[in-house]
Amino acid sequence: MTELLRTPLYDLHVELGGRMVPFAGYEMPVQYPAGIMAEHTHTRSKAGLFDVSHMGQVILRGTTYEAAARVFEALVPMDVLGLGEGRQRYGLFLNEAGGILDDLMFANRGDHLFVVVNAACKTEDTARMKAVLEPDVSVEPVTDRALLALQGPRAEAVLTEFAAEAATMRFMDVRTVELDGVEAWVSRSGYTGEDGYEISVPADRAERLARSLLAHDDVAPIGLGARDSLRLEAGLCLYGHDIDTGTLPGEAGLTWAIQKARRAGGARAGGFPGAAEVLAQLEAGPARKRVGLRPEGRAPMREGVDLYAAPEGGAPVGRVTSGGFGPTVGGPVAMGYIPADLSAAGTTVYGEVRGKRLPATVTALPFVAANFKR
Template sequence: MTDLLKTPLHALHLELGARMVPFAGYDMPVQYPAGIMAEHQHTRAKAGLFDVSHMGQVILSGENYETIATAFETLVPMDVLDLEENRQRYGLFTDPDGGILDDLMFANRGDHLFVVVNAACKDDDIAHMKAALEPDVKVTPVTDRALIALQGPAAEAVLAELAPVVTGMRFMDVATAEIDGAECWISRSGYTGEDGFEISVPEDAAEALARRLLAHDDVMPIGLGARDSLRLEAGLCLYGHDIDGGTLPAEAGLAWAIQKVRRTGGAREGGFPGAEAVLAQLADGPERRRVGLRPEGRAPMREGVELFEKEENGKPVGRITSGGFGPTVGAPVAMGYVPAALAAPGTRLFGEVRGKRLPAVVEKLPFVAAGFKR
């Protein structure tokens, strides 16, 4: 416990009465006194403030954007070159077999690419980028900034009081704004399925910004517990659980993230690690698929629960990768992998919980409609 890293907001979490837990090498708030259910519902109704400073922030710089983007496309199956300036895109690092090394966000900032990677993978991701891209593209980890997320239908109104520029931003736009003298890098994105923003702020200004946002009547601090239930209802993958090195993009339901220009027949087809396997699965369809599941009754089916086609006998056909209670849905929700033949919404399967097989019905994702500003 003594070796855990602390974010610039650590003292504020303690002051707010957070229950802290180890997560990805950091001491992080899992919930505050209001509790996970209240935090989840407040984010859906108004706005929640999340500390995501444990994530990795990285700047890729080079001779020009074309040089940077062309190099980065050797690591991801996304269209980086055609991304408009001040726009952001979801991406994936793939391995030589087409498996997912990590998922990430990247933004075209004109003279550089700004990349945000998962906390548990950031050291490996940075080493991966350095090995593949340097010296032509310089990989610079950002170590002096916090990252906070303001999520929920009231997020725009709250943040606009401090940074009016956000009212003109669409989903996945990025902008730079000065707040109380601090240069903030803002993206209109998040991990809850709600409208909202992620704000990279100098670490010495992070607590003051967090306090200003929390002073608003519509804003409540939110911990990792509600962050997880929110993203699960939104049908969003958690790396190391719903996606990993043994998962290809198409079977994970992430084919939408691979633009036409990088697919078979596209102008810049392939050219990324595992392209042959990834493109073959896009063309032929995967043998298994990530699906949403609605367990019948009130008992959640959590990660690791095996799925069966029949109530009795038979071998497992799949497995749950994320599961819990969905406060907005008012019932248990889960995601997992099943054979493609059993992936149609309405298919009835059975999850084995404490030795009993309980029914769960395949449901289209997301469980809660997205509230993004298009």
């Protein structure tokens, strides 16, 4: 058995009554005494504080930002060179068949590129970046900083009490901000569909900042359980579940993340792994699509449930990749893949739950409208 790692906030989680579980090689809190439903609702109405220090933080540094960006563009189908200073984008690492190896965030920090990758993939992602290096570009894993996420409609008001400039940041802005006497790398982004911030701070100052934020009446600690229900209602993919190496961006509904410069006819079209397959699917359209599903009744359709076109007979046409109860929606919600000709909103498909086929209505994503600061 591999020994589980702990984030700099482990002791605080235990002190707060967090129920610790293994996740991506770490001991992480799945919930606190208030429970997942209350944590979910608190984040939607006020502000939740998440420990996401298990995520990988990496710096690509070159003689200029452009040097690092040019190297990174060899790995992703995103416009990295065209990203403005102090701005962030969503990105994808792809394999040679166009399948998704990981999803990530990257930011133009002026003199370097800052990348945040998924915890379970960070060793492979770092090696992937090192494999395409040029002599004047280095890859530097950041191992001495924690990562917090403050999410919810009161996040701006809370963080503004620590730094007034937080209120002037737009969605996907990135800047260095002093918070509680410590230098923080702050982005206005998150994984809940709500307004909020992700905050990278030195590991030895993370607990102090977390305690200061939690001292605010509007802030509560939130665990992995509510993090999952929040992102599901927001229609956001979880790597290894809704997207993986067998999924192309087009069928995952992620074509919005591929900018014009990298598409056919663009200034720097192609030049990334799987470009032929990805661009061909963008042109022709995918044979299957990721969709939202609203199961009838109260029974959730969870990951792995087979989907059918009819209430009886026939082979499965798709599969649920994420599912559970949506506290804000007030009922079960799910995401999965079905043939494109069944993907129109309002179509009924059937999920097999405990030997019975139950109806579910194809629904536009997200289930809960995004509340980002535009």
